[in-house]
Amino acid sequence: MKIRTRLTLLFTAVIAMLLVAFALVIYLAYSDNREEEFFKRIRQQAITRADLLLNARVSPKTLQIIYDNTPNALSREEVAIFDSTHTLLYHDAVESDLIKETPEMMQKIEQKKQIHFYEQGKQAIGFIYYHNRKPYLITAAAYDAYGFAKLHRLGIILLITCLVSTVFIFLAAQFLAWQALQPVSQLVQEVEHISATKLNLRVQEGNRKDEIAELGITFNRMLDRLEQSFNAQKAFVSHISHELRTPLAAIVAELGLASSRDRSLAEYQQVVQRTQDDAQKLVRLSNDLLDFAKASYDETEIAFKPLRLDELLLDAQQKVLKQQPDYKASFEFHNEPEQDEWISVNGNWYLLEVAFANLIENGCKFSADQHVTVGISYSQQFTVLEFKDHGIGISPEDLPYIFQPFYRGKDHPTITGNGIGLSLVQKIISLHHGIVLVSSQPGSGTTFIVKIPHL
Known part of the structure; x- marks a missing residue:
């Protein structure tokens, strides 16, 4: 069932129930009022009959004649008058x-001085009437035709009114639902025109105030993120x-070249060495791409467990020195941890080892x-690692872009690399809810600061 139909039926049902409830209140209120008024009328008629009998001294036979000749009076009310000894003094219809x-x-x-009740579908009343300080018991009954x-006509009018009103309410609800959901229909039509080749298109944001406008704004923000991601993916594939x-x-x-003609053993060795260097570049690039893909996983799909950062840094150091024996890395504790948990984080060993190895x-x-030099310090919330070198530094022009994939500085093109390492570091540290900061002065060295929440 479409939302428009559901809203129409829901709105119609709610208003119809309110109308029915209102009609029932009117009907029941009128019914109670009719009953109360009729009890008063038959009491008044009974008192009139008693006055004629007791005050005007009209004989019971005369009252009977008057009663017989007024057949429509109050739907043939029957009145009976008794004295204090319960002796019948007058009755309209003894038969x-x-x-x-x-x-x-x-x-x-x-006991009660006055009672109301129904007798054979007719309203009846019994009460005490005083004449010359003598009590008389009077009963009267009549049907309020x-x-x-x-009341019957009122019920029919209310029923017809409810039915007709429900029809008009249904039509009005359809119009209102159409009016309210028209922006959504327009939004759907606009979204249908957006595809992978048209991610630059955006939907209308309306007045930017109501919920539909908020939906359009949110959708456009999602499209912005998708477009950025799509462009980043294209650039990534291109790189x-x-x-x-x-x-x-x-x-x-x-x-x-090697197979074009016969060469000496030394020349063949040089070809093999250069080929091996290029193959190692391919291996390094493949490994970096695999690590980059792992760091791009959803956090919920990565296994995390408590890890000691000092042990992890030592493993990262050994990994680097195994590949580059000439490299050196030393560790300094700037302050002693007050608790063992301050040196431990909740993380993934493999990914953090890759990040620290890249920084080293x-x-x-x-x-x-x-x-x-790797400096280790602590705060109430973070374990802080500082990777400091005294190298060539990073130029101010390159500094804003160093975490972009495949970006390489223009000042040192001869140094090997593929531009994935720092972007990989940032992704891994972000997965661990940490941050990476960098400060550098050309010619004076660079310091990378990593902050990771500890246990």
């Missing part, structure tokens, strides 16, 4: 005797293609002495 005045009824009237006819093409082309060229290798690579 029918609608109200069977039992001793219990008479006693009840004397006129009042019930009006990968370029990085792969360069060593592969070099390998093909070297092998082609990066510092050694760009330093003349190939040495990096």
Whole structure:
């Protein structure tokens, strides 16, 4: 069921129930009022009859004649008058005797002074009437044909009104639902025109105040993120293609030259060495790309557990020195941890080892002495690691872009690398809810500061 239909039916049902409730209140209120008014009228008629009998001294036979000749008066009300000893003084219709005045009824009237009840579908009343300080018991009963006819007509009018109103409410609800959801329909039509080749398109944001406008604004923000991600993916693929093409082309060229004619053993060894260097570049690039992909996983898909950072840094140091024996890395504790948990974090060993190895290798690579110092300190919330070198530094022009994938500084193009390391570091530290800061002065060295929440 569409939202428009659901809203229409819901709105119609709610308003219809309110109308029915309102109609029932009117009907029941009128019914109670009719009943109360009719009890008053038959009491008044009974008192009039008693006045004629007791005050005007009209004989019972004359009153009977008057009663017989007024057949429509108050729907043939029957009145009975008794004295204090329960002796019948007058009765409008002794033959029918609608109200069977039992001793219990008479006693009840004397106790309560006045009672209301129904007898054979007719309203009846019993009360005490005083004349010359003498009590008389009077009963009267009648059927309110006129009042019930009006009540019946009122019920029909209310029923028809509710039905007709429900139809109009349904039509109005359809119009209002269409009016309210029209911006959503327009939004759907605009979204259908957006595709992978048209990510620059945006939906209308309306008045930027209501909920539909908020939906449009949120959707446009999502499109902005998708477009940025899509462009980043295209740039990433382009960089990968370029990085792969360069060593592969070099390998093909070297092998082609080597096979073009006979060469000496030394020349063949040089070809093999250059080919091996290019193959190592491919291996390093492949490993970096795999690590980059792992760091791009959803956090919920990565296994985290408590780790000691000092042990992890030692493993990262050994990993770097195994590949580059000339590199050197030393560790300094700036302050002693107050608790063992301050040296431990909740993380993934493999990814953090890759990040720290990249920072150590990066510092050694760009330093003349190939040495990096790792400082370790703590705060109430973070474990802080400082990777400091005394190398060539980073120029102010390059500094804003060093964490972008495949970005390489223009001042040192001869130093090998593929531009993935620092972007990989930032992704890994972000996965661990940490931050990476950098400060550098050209010619004076660079310091990378890593802050990771400890246990």
